[in-house]
Amino acid sequence: MLMVDQILNVALQGVLLGGLYALFALGLSLSVGVIKLVNIAHGDLIVLISFALFYLTQPLGLPLPAAILIVLPLAFGIGYVLQVGLLQRVMTKGLLPPLLVTFGLSVIIQNGLLETFGADTRSIPGGALQTAAIRLSDQIYLGVLPTLTLVVAVACIYSLDLLIYRSRFGARLRAVADSPDTARLIGLPVNRIYATALGLVGITICAAALFLGLRMNFDPLSGPSRLIVAFEVIVLGGIGNLWGILAGAVLLGLAQSIGAEFDIRLQLLSGHLVFLLVLLIRPEGIFKQA
Amino acid sequence: MAYNTQTLVHGDHGAIGKRRRGGDTGVVVGRALLAAGCIFLVMSPFVLDTSSLQISTQFLCLATIALMWNVLAGYTDIMTLGQHMFVGVGAYAFFGLTSLAGVQPYAAIALAGGVSLLFAVPVMFVVFRLRAAYLAVGTWVVAEVFLLIAGRLPGFGLGTGTSLPLNVAKAFGSNPGSRSIAIYLAALVVAAAAYSSTWLLLRSRLGIGLTAIRDNEEAASSLGVDLVKSRIFVFLWTTPFLGMVGAIAALQKMRISPQASFSFLDWTVFVIFIVVIGGIGSLEGPIIGSLIYFALRGYLGDLGTWYLIALGTISILVMLVEPRGIWAVVRRYIGQDIIPVSQRADPT
Numbered sequence: 235m236l237m238v239d240q241i242l243n244v245a246l247q248g249v250l251l252g253g254l255y256a257l258f259a260l261g262l263s264l265s266v267g268v269i270k271l272v273n274i275a276h277g278d279l280i281v282l283i284s285f286a287l288f289y290l291t292q293p294l295g296l297p298l299p300a301a302i303l304i305v306l307p308l309a310f311g312i313g314y315v316l317q318v319g320l321l322q323r324v325m326t327k328g329l330l331p332p333l334l335v336t337f338g339l340s341v342i343i344q345n346g347l348l349e350t351f352g353a354d355t356r357s358i359p360g361g362a363l364q365t366a367a368i369r370l371s372d373q374i375y376l377g378v379l380p381t382l383t384l385v386v387a388v389a390c391i392y393s394l395d396l397l398i399y400r401s402r403f404g405a406r407l408r409a410v411a412d413s414p415d416t417a418r419l420i421g422l423p424v425n426r427i428y429a430t431a432l433g434l435v436g437i438t439i440c441a442a443a444l445f446l447g448l449r450m451n452f453d454p455l456s457g458p459s460r461l462i463v464a465f466e467v468i469v470l471g472g473i474g475n476l477w478g479i480l481a482g483a484v485l486l487g488l489a490q491s492i493g494a495e496f497d498i499r500l501q502l503l504s505g506h507l508v509f510l511l512v513l514l515i516r517p518e519g520i521f522k523q524a
Numbered sequence: 525m526a527y528n529t530q531t532l533v534h535g536d537h538g539a540i541g542k543r544r545r546g547g548d549t550g551v552v553v554g555r556a557l558l559a560a561g562c563i564f565l566v567m568s569p570f571v572l573d574t575s576s577l578q579i580s581t582q583f584l585c586l587a588t589i590a591l592m593w594n595v596l597a598g599y600t601d602i603m604t605l606g607q608h609m610f611v612g613v614g615a616y617a618f619f620g621l622t623s624l625a626g627v628q629p630y631a632a633i634a635l636a637g638g639v640s641l642l643f644a645v646p647v648m649f650v651v652f653r654l655r656a657a658y659l660a661v662g663t664w665v666v667a668e669v670f671l672l673i674a675g676r677l678p679g680f681g682l683g684t685g686t687s688l689p690l691n692v693a694k695a696f697g698s699n700p701g702s703r704s705i706a707i708y709l710a711a712l713v714v715a716a717a718a719y720s721s722t723w724l725l726l727r728s729r730l731g732i733g734l735t736a737i738r739d740n741e742e743a744a745s746s747l748g749v750d751l752v753k754s755r756i757f758v759f760l761w762t763t764p765f766l767g768m769v770g771a772i773a774a775l776q777k778m779r780i781s782p783q784a785s786f787s788f789l790d791w792t793v794f795v796i797f798i799v800v801i802g803g804i805g806s807l808e809g810p811i812i813g814s815l816i817y818f819a820l821r822g823y824l825g826d827l828g829t830w831y832l833i834a835l836g837t838i839s840i841l842v843m844l845v846e847p848r849g850i851w852a853v854v855r856r857y858i859g860q861d862i863i864p865v866s867q868r869a870d871p872t
């Protein structure tokens with residue numbers, strides 16, 4: 235019984251970790267899908283919003299819900315302005331310029347945060363929520379916060395799915411993603427749709443930032459590792475596949491929690507190795523959408 | 525699709541070589557500066573003190589890595605974020621070969637390049653499953669794997685790294701002064717080999733194909749340039765040089781460690797800024813970029829984070845204003861390369 239419980243626990247923790255990773259990946263998947271850009275600053279933007287939440291709740295002492303309400307339009311604005319002010323200008327210049335712009339941005343955000351907040355690790359205080367757990371057996375505890383993360387991740391994916399495939403805005407978004415030139419030809423405001431999509435990425439980044447801050451410590455330099463997780467998830471899940479994100483995230487979470495069970499220092503390595511293995515044998519991802 | 529706008533720029537004064545007024549003087553001045561620079565590099569051991577010589581060694585190392593990143597990004601449109609893995613492999617191979625296997629240290633520098641090439645083959649099979657922007661982050665993931673594994677190697681000092689044994693150091697000179705001269709000369713040989721062989725590569729049949737890919741990928745492919753083969757060749761081409769630089773960097777620090785030998789900041793971030801600011805897709809770009817990097821570091825280097833913020837901001841501005849960097853601006857005035865890569869077709 236003990237052995238079975240242990241295996242079940244590792245699996246459960248892996249799945250729950252996958253919830254957080256799905257949130258990291260959601261925004262990246264959206265920007266890859268719509269503007270065809272792997273945003274190298276994606277992880278740093280998550281950490282930037284985590285710091286914003288930290289600043290609003292800790293030194294300023296606002297309650298967390300108020301901080302979230304402030305951060306949501308802020309993040310939407312950051313995404314919108316980033317697209318209009320920067321990415322829009324380099325999108326037609328080929329493959330490298332947009333990548334290199336986000337690369338420069340990544341370094342600027344990291345060092346800007348270092349300069350402002352110092353190198354200390356931080357977290358967002360979540361009170362009793364952070365430690366609350368439901369006991370399933372002697373070995374298995376279901377953390378309330380990790381479960382909430384997974385629920386939010388599923389809810390986000392579900393609403394994005396509705397938005398993209400069932401709404402008028404979604405139809406426009408898909409038209410622009412398929413062929414910006416044709417979309418422009420039929421009179422769609424392509425640049426505004428791009429910018430709104432990046433704004434939406436900003437909203438998903440808020441969810442990622444909130445749960446990152448509640449569940450883990452972060453510091454100004456923790457962006458790149460979030461980017462790598464997000465990237466692995468979207469490749470594992472099949473690029474452009476919304477529900478694939480969840481599958482990829484759970485697979486990565488499981489790989490990491492199984493690795494960590496053998497040796498905590500193996501957690502990251504086993505995740506990467508599973509990613510590379512899947513890439514080698516099934517480069518289109520586990521759930522390639524036709 | 526890549527670099528549509530640049531096609532015009534290069535087509536303008538590339539093969540046909542339309543010259544502008546003042547261009548000839550510009551080329552003469554440029555080549556004179558280049559020659560003076562080369563003479564200075566050869567004379568350095570006789571005129572520079574030990575600490576300046578160490579900075580010159582770093583300059584040569586970074587200029588070599590910058591050239592390699594530039595050949596990949598500038599000519600084959602492969603942006604890698606994982607160059608540091610081959611630098612690190614070179615450093616670790618150098619340590620393994622000298623202190624664990626007892627190989628003669630100078631030979632070990634060259635062999636370290638070979639080891640990097642050896643590791644590059646399986647890496648290539650994995651990352652070339654990814655295209656374009658995905659490949660960039662894919663190489664980064666592989667580099668992370670290398671870093672994590674390096675930190676678990678018994679005999680290589682695990683996570684904290686280890687110092688090179690004294691007898692390896694002694695093989696390069698009995699005192700720090702003569703040692704820094706020997707290490708400098710090794711770096712000079714590697715850099716000279718990197719630049720001259722890459723120059724020859726770009727002038728070869730394959731190189732003309734690469735230049736064609738740089739200017740217009742689809743057109744090059746329709747004229748029979750094998751994109752995949754060219755990309756694989758160039759990817760492998762860069763790795764021995766990266767490995768040898770890694771060996772020299774380890775030698776200069778007299779130690780290896782996962783964080784320093786596989787440093788993302790030192791061997792990838794700074795290198796990208798150097799090439800972007802100097803000019804992607806040219807041989808002059810990485811040299812100009814390295815000079816600017818070391819000049820700026822003299823003034824802003826102490827400021828740490830501000831230096832990086834400045835480099836990031838400049839490189840974004842470069843992308844907005846002139847994606848081919850400072851060299852593109854200079855070249856527009858001169859009208860031709862200082863280091864001639866394209867074969868001139870005589871307009872008859």
